[in-house]
Amino acid sequence: MQRLAIIGAGLMGRVLALDALSAGFHVTLFDRDDTSGQKSCAYTAAGMLAPIAEVEHDDVLIYSWGIESLVRWPQILATLGNDRVWFQQQGSLIVAFAQDHQDMLHLRDCLALKLSHLKGNNHPEFEFIRQDTIALLEPELNPKLSTGLFFPGEGQVSSDDFLNASAEYLQSHENIDWQDRTEVIEFGEHWLKTAQSDAKQEYDWVIDSRGLQAKQAVNAFPGLHGVRGEVIHLQAPTVTLNRPVRLIHPRYSIYVVPRANHHYVIGASSIESEDFSPPSVQSTLELLSAAYSLHRGFAEARILETRVNCRPTLPDHLPKIIYKSGLIHVNGLYRHGYLLAPFLSAKIIEYIKGLASLK
16 A cells, blocks of 8 residues: 655645545645644635636636536545535526626626637537526526626535535544644655654655645745635525626626525635735725625625635646656645646546556
């Protein structure tokens, strides 16, 4: 049985651990955080799985890789127990008021052009819709919303549920040793050292999935930086939305993501700042005002909490895997963690299995 060490138990590290266990490896998982994962970007994420909608600002590779992850998520969640993690794939919406109609048309044309390069004229479908269709899909949304884009195949996963269920599953598995609250201070090909022990620990493979922590030492990714994300969690008993909804906004894209039991996550796609401080009054007002403009029921919602983190990002906004002998680095998932982690993990495990089969 090959022995893998995974440094970093955020989203990427956990998906890697799950895939490695399924492949028959023994895993040692290291992280400075406790097993809750509340210091990781995965805890702040809304969990949207929107490969088509993301193409506007990102490389079309995000679509291709994201589609593969969409297929993998149900398989991953089945391992954890299908009833443990809230997941749905009922599509997503982008909507606009009349004053932002031109921005909506620009977005529609931009997506159509980018996606047309994938498969000629057989690019992935999305629908340009007007108020009557918006009302059919989301009857409770503000009737003044004039146009929208509907992406039928997109979905979402509850980040909180995934962190809780993965922690329980991984800690109970016989082939894993989870060393939480443990800092890896040195590592290389086939080995690592922790702050808790001077002994060099040897493995068949060491996988570095530390995210933004990789800036501090053994940084294989020049240009790695953080992009701030902030979300507000609301309890809104009088609001019922069936799928994630994004609102075209003059400054940035604002989203409202439903979870079970009238729990909603409101956030903005990205803020170019490596700042971990609490949300400002301005950003909080903008997020809450946007939610209220979508549905008046948010006026009586209760603010449960706010969360802030900075996502690890490379200059081209694409993730990167670096393969060495006995050492693999993966980083730069940006704001696409839940969308891309299953795809990246599968590639890494396939690579390790392929080399193992040659021995």
